[in-house]
Amino acid sequence: MKRVLRRLAWAVFVMWATVSVAFLVNNALPSDPARMVAGQQAPPAAVEKIRKQLGLDQPLRVQYVLFLRRLVHLGPSSIAGPSDPEHGSCANLGALHVDLGRSYQQQRPVTTILAERAPRTLLLAFTAAIVQALIGVTAGVIAAVKKRKTADRVAVGLSLLGVSAPTFVIGLLLQWVFAFKLRLFPIDGYGDTTAEHAASLVLPAVTLGVFGAAYYTRIVRDEMIGELAHDYVRTARAKGLGKAAVVVRHALRNATMPIVTIFGLEVGTLVGGAIITESVFRWPGIGSLSVNAMLDRDGPVIMGCVVVTSAVVVLSTLAVDLAYAILDPRVRRG
Amino acid sequence: MRSTRERAESPRGLVAATLALALTFAPGCSEKLPAPIPSASPESAAPKRGGVLELATFGDVRSLDPANITDGLAPQIIEQLFAGLVDYDKDGTIQPDIAERWIVADEGKTYRFFLREGVRFHDGEEVTADDVKRSVERALHGSARNPAASYYSSIVGFDALDAKQAENLPGVVVEGRYVVAFHLSKRDATFLRVLAMLPLRPVCKSGGARTSASWHPCGAGPFKLPPNGWQRGQQLTVVRHDGYFRPGLPHLDGVRWTLHQNQSSQTFKFMRGDLDIVRDFATPELLRFQADPRWKPFATYDEGHQILGEAMNVQIPPFDNVEIRRAVAAGIDRDALRRIRASNLTATNQLVPPGVFGHDADLRGQRSDYEAALEHMRRAGYPYDPVTKTGGWPHVIPYLVYKQGLQEFMGQVLAQQLEKIGLRIEIRIVNYPTFIALRGRRDATAFGPGFWLQDFPDALSFLEPIFHSKMIADEGTNNWSFYKNPRVDDLIDRAHEELDDARRKKLYSEAQEILADDAPWAFSQNFRFYTQRQGYVRDHHSHPMWMHELKRTWLDRATGPVAGRAIFSEKGLAALLGTDVRR
Numbered sequence: 002m003k004r005v006l007r008r009l010a011w012a013v014f015v016m017w018a019t020v021s022v023a024f025l026v027n028n029a030l031p032s033d034p035a036r037m038v039a040g041q042q043a044p045p046a047a048v049e050k051i052r053k054q055l056g057l058d059q060p061l062r063v064q065y066v067l068f069l070r071r072l073v074h075l076g077p078s079s080i081a082g083p084s085d086p087e088h089g090s091c092a093n094l095g096a097l098h099v100d101l102g103r104s105y106q107q108q109r110p111v112t113t114i115l116a117e118r119a120p121r122t123l124l125l126a127f128t129a130a131i132v133q134a135l136i137g138v139t140a141g142v143i144a145a146v147k148k149r150k151t152a153d154r155v156a157v158g159l160s161l162l163g164v165s166a167p168t169f170v171i172g173l174l175l176q177w178v179f180a181f182k183l184r185l186f187p188i189d190g191y192g193d194t195t196a197e198h199a200a201s202l203v204l205p206a207v208t209l210g211v212f213g214a215a216y217y218t219r220i221v222r223d224e225m226i227g228e229l230a231h232d233y234v235r236t237a238r239a240k241g242l243g244k245a246a247v248v249v250r251h252a253l254r255n256a257t258m259p260i261v262t263i264f265g266l267e268v269g270t271l272v273g274g275a276i277i278t279e280s281v282f283r284w285p286g287i288g289s290l291s292v293n294a295m296l297d298r299d300g301p302v303i304m305g306c307v308v309v310t311s312a313v314v315v316l317s318t319l320a321v322d323l324a325y326a327i328l329d330p331r332v333r334r335g
Numbered sequence: 336m337r338s339t340r341e342r343a344e345s346p347r348g349l350v351a352a353t354l355a356l357a358l359t360f361a362p363g364c365s366e367k368l369p370a371p372i373p374s375a376s377p378e379s380a381a382p383k384r385g386g387v388l389e390l391a392t393f394g395d396v397r398s399l400d401p402a403n404i405t406d407g408l409a410p411q412i413i414e415q416l417f418a419g420l421v422d423y424d425k426d427g428t429i430q431p432d433i434a435e436r437w438i439v440a441d442e443g444k445t446y447r448f449f450l451r452e453g454v455r456f457h458d459g460e461e462v463t464a465d466d467v468k469r470s471v472e473r474a475l476h477g478s479a480r481n482p483a484a485s486y487y488s489s490i491v492g493f494d495a496l497d498a499k500q501a502e503n504l505p506g507v508v509v510e511g512r513y514v515v516a517f518h519l520s521k522r523d524a525t526f527l528r529v530l531a532m533l534p535l536r537p538v539c540k541s542g543g544a545r546t547s548a549s550w551h552p553c554g555a556g557p558f559k560l561p562p563n564g565w566q567r568g569q570q571l572t573v574v575r576h577d578g579y580f581r582p583g584l585p586h587l588d589g590v591r592w593t594l595h596q597n598q599s600s601q602t603f604k605f606m607r608g609d610l611d612i613v614r615d616f617a618t619p620e621l622l623r624f625q626a627d628p629r630w631k632p633f634a635t636y637d638e639g640h641q642i643l644g645e646a647m648n649v650q651i652p653p654f655d656n657v658e659i660r661r662a663v664a665a666g667i668d669r670d671a672l673r674r675i676r677a678s679n680l681t682a683t684n685q686l687v688p689p690g691v692f693g694h695d696a697d698l699r700g701q702r703s704d705y706e707a708a709l710e711h712m713r714r715a716g717y718p719y720d721p722v723t724k725t726g727g728w729p730h731v732i733p734y735l736v737y738k739q740g741l742q743e744f745m746g747q748v749l750a751q752q753l754e755k756i757g758l759r760i761e762i763r764i765v766n767y768p769t770f771i772a773l774r775g776r777r778d779a780t781a782f783g784p785g786f787w788l789q790d791f792p793d794a795l796s797f798l799e800p801i802f803h804s805k806m807i808a809d810e811g812t813n814n815w816s817f818y819k820n821p822r823v824d825d826l827i828d829r830a831h832e833e834l835d836d837a838r839r840k841k842l843y844s845e846a847q848e849i850l851a852d853d854a855p856w857a858f859s860q861n862f863r864f865y866t867q868r869q870g871y872v873r874d875h876h877s878h879p880m881w882m883h884e885l886k887r888t889w890l891d892r893a894t895g896p897v898a899g900r901a902i903f904s905e906k907g908l909a910a911l912l913g914t915d916v917r918r
C-alpha cells in the first residue's frame with residue numbers, strides 16, 4: 002500500500018512538471034496566438050483586440066498562476082452549461098472541477114473537445130496495441146521455435162520491414178489496396194454508426210500494429226530462445242508434453258514480463274503518438290488535434306493534450322508496475 | 336554453423352520476396368485515370384432537383400458565425416447559410432440579394448436599401464430592417480471577435496461601438512419595416528464591396544444582440560445547418576432551405592464538406608466517384624488530370640486573386656537602398672519561378688492581380704531585365720562582375736520562409752538568381768506561425784516572400800493593408816516592408832473616397848507605378864486554381880470570393896460509383912458489418 006501511495010505521489014509530481022514545462026515552452030515560442038486566431042490578413046488593431054480578449058496581454062507569470070489555479074479546483078456540483086461565465090469550461094465530478102479553458106480557435110471548452118477525441122484515440126491505441134502484440138508475439142514465438150530456419154528469417158525480415166517503413170507509407174499502401182482497389186474498408190474517417198466505426202478502425206489499427214509489432218517480435222524471440230534453452234523445457238518434453246503445450250503454456254508464460262512492459266508503455270505512447278496515422282486516415286483523435294493545435298498555436302488545446310497524454314502515460318506506467326507485482330511473486334515479496 | 340547453401344539462399348530469398356512485392360504493387364504507380372462519370376442527360380436538359388454535393392478540404396472550420404470569420408474555409412460555407420443585402424455574382428459584380436434595390440445619396444455618404452418582402456430566415460421568421468440593424472450592431476460591437484470590423488469604420492458611430500462605449504450604431508437607421516439606411520462619416524468607394532462581404536449578413540433573432548460561441552448558425556441563405564450537421568473536424572453538411580427567397584433554388588438537397596482530408600485521400604475518393612469536385616491536388620495528380628483529354632471539359636482554371644512576391648524591409652540594409660530593391664525586382668527571372676509550379680502560377684509585373692478592379696493591363700510595372708539589375712547594383716554602390724563573380728553586397732542576407740510552403744521551393748531558385756547579380760541570401764526555414772509573427776515584427780526580418788489574397792475584389796484591399804504607412808506597427812503589421820511613402824498614402828486615401836470608377840482606377844495605376852519603381856516588393860506571380868469536377872456536376876461555377884457558386888448547381892449522375900476496378904465485389908466486409916462504404 003505504501004508503495005502504491007508513493008508511486009501515486011510521484012505520478013502527480015511528474016504530471017505537474019510535464020505540464021509546467023509544456024506551458025513555458027508553448028509560451029516561449031516566437032509566434033502570436035492572437036494573430037493565428039485573427040487570421041494572417043487581419044489588421045494589427047484587430048489582432049490587439051483579440052489578444053486582450055484572450056488574456057494574452059497579461060504577464061506570463063500571471064497567466065501561469067491563473068492556469069494552475071483553474072486546472073483543478075472546487076466548485077458547485079452542477080454547472081449551468083458552457084455559457085456559465087465562471088464554470089462553463091469546467092468538467093466536474095461533483096465539486097471537483099477540472100478546467101482547461103476554452104480553445105482560442107473554436108471558443109469551446111477544451112474539456113468538451115477532449116471528451117470527444119479521447120475515447121477515439123484510446124480505442125485506436127488499444128486496438129493497435131493488441132494488433133501489435135498479436136502479430137509480434139506470434140511472429141516472435143514462431144521465429145524462436147524455428148530458429149535460423151526460413152520461418153525465422155521471414156518473421157525477422159518482415160518485422161524489420163515494418164519498423165523501417167514510415168507509418169505514412171504503410172498507411173497509404175493499406176489505403177490504396179484495401180480501401181481504394183478492393184473497397185473492403187472506408188478510405189478514411191470515423192463513420193457515423195458503430196458498424197462504420199468498426200470498419201474505419203481496421204486500417205489505422207493495422208498500420209500502427211505493423212509498425213510496432215517489430216519490437217514485440219525481436220524481444221519475444223530473444224526471450225523465448227532463452228526460455229526454450231532452460232532445463233524445465235527439456236524436462237517437460239521428456240515427460241511427454243506436446244511441443245505446442247510446452248511453448249505456449251510454459252515458455253511463453255515465463256517470457257510475458259517484457260511483453261506486459263511493452264504493452265503498457267505502447268498504449269501510453271500510442272495515445273499521444275499516432276499523429277501521422279490519424280492524419281492519413283483522418284481519425285479524429287488527440288494526435289491530429291494536438292498537431293492542428295500546434296499549427297494554430299491554440300494554447301489551451303495544446304495544454305489539454307499535454308495533460309491528457311501525460312496522464313495516460315503516467316497511469317499506464319503505474320499499471321505496468323502494479324501488474325508486475327501480480328505476475329511475478331518475487332516483485333511482491335521484494 | 337549454416338551450410339553454404341543456407342548462406343546463399345537467405346539473401347536471395349529476401350531479394351526475391353522484395354522484388355515480388357514491388358512487382359505486385361508497381362502497376363498501381365502508373366495506372367490510368369478512370370474516366371469521368373458522365374451526366375445522365377444531354378447539355379440542354381433542365382436542372383433536376385436532388386442530390387448531395389460532396390466536397391472535401393484539407394482545412395477546418397472554426398466558426399460559422401459571420402461576425403467571427405478567422406479561417407479560410409468558413410467563407411465558402413457561411414455564404415451558403417447567410418444571404419446579405421447585396422452579394423457578389425460569379426463574375427465579382429455586386430448584385431442585389433436580400434435588398435432588391437438601393438440608392439446612394441448625400442454625395443455617397445448615405446446608402447438606402449429596400450428589402451424584399453417575404454424573405455425568410457431558416458427558422459421561418461421574416462427578415463426585416465430591424466434584423467439588419469441588430470445584425471450589424473452585433474457584428475461591430477467590441478465584444479465580437481470580428482477581425483474585419485475595421486472595414487466598416489466609415490459608418491457613423493463605429494468607433495464608440497467598437498470601443499464598447501456605446502451599445503448601438505447611430506449610423507444604421509431603420510426607416511421602415513423594409514427600409515434601412517447606412518450613414519457614413521465620409522465617402523467610401525469600397526462600402527458596397529465590403530457590405531457584400533460576410534460579416535454584416537443578417538442573422539436570426541436567436542443570434543441575439545451579441546455574439547455567443549454556442550449559437551447555432553441561422554441565416555437566410557439557400558442552405559441551412561441541421562441540428563447535427565457539423566461534426567467538428569470531420570464533416571459539415573448543410574441542407575436546402577425550403578423557404579429560400581429565390582424560387583426554385585437551390586437545386587441540391589444539400590452540400591457536404593469532408594474536413595481535414597489530405598490530398599491523396601481526396602484524389603482516391605474523387606476517382607472512386609465519392610467526391611464531386613476537387614481543387615486540392617498534389618502536383619503529380621494535377622498534371623495527370625490536366626493531361627487527360629477526357630477530363631478537360633470538366634475543368635476550369637480560376638484566378639486566385641493572390642499576389643506572390645519578395646517583400647523587402649526598407650528599414651534594414653541593404654533594402655534601405657532603393658537601387659538594391661530595384662536590382663532585385665529586375666534581377667528575378669519571373670518565368671523561371673513560374674515553372675516551379677507552372678500549373679498554378681502566372682508571372683506578373685504589378686501588385687493587383689487580373690480580375691481585381693484596379694488591375695492595369697497597360698501598366699509598365701516591373702520587368703525581369705538582367706542588364707538593368709546589374710546597372711541598379713552599380714548605382715547602389717555595389718557593382719557586380721558576373722564574369723569574375725566579384726563585387727555585390729558583401730554580406731549574406733537572411734531570407735525567412737516557412738516550411739513546406741511553395742515559397743520554400745521558390746526561395747531556393749531565388750537564391751540562385753540573386754547570386755548572379757551579387758546578392759547572396761541564406762534561407763532560414765521556420766514553421767508558419769513563427770513566420771507570420773516574425774514578418775510582422777519591426778526589425779525582425781530583412782527579406783522573405785510576400786503574399787496577399789484579396790479581401791474584396793478591389794485594388795484597395797491590396798494597396799492599403801500592405802503599403803499604407805498607417806498600417807505600420809511594431810507587432811503584427813501586414814506592411815512587411817515597413818514602407819512609408821506620403822505620395823502613395825495620399826493616392827490610397829483619395830481612392831478610398833473617389834466614387835467614380837475611372838478616376839479611381841487612375842489613382843490605383845499611379846500608386847502601382849510608384850510601388851513598381853520604389854520596389855518595396857518584387858512582384859512576381861499570381862496564383863490560379865485548377866478545379867476538376869465530375870461530368871455529372873452541372874451548372875457549377877467557381878466564385879471569385881466564395882470558391883463555389885452553388886445556388887444553381889445540380890447533379891445528374893448516370894451511374895453509381897466507378898465499378899469494375901475492384902477485385903472483390905463492392906460488398907465485401909461492408910456488407911458483413913452492415914455498412915456501405917460507398918456513398
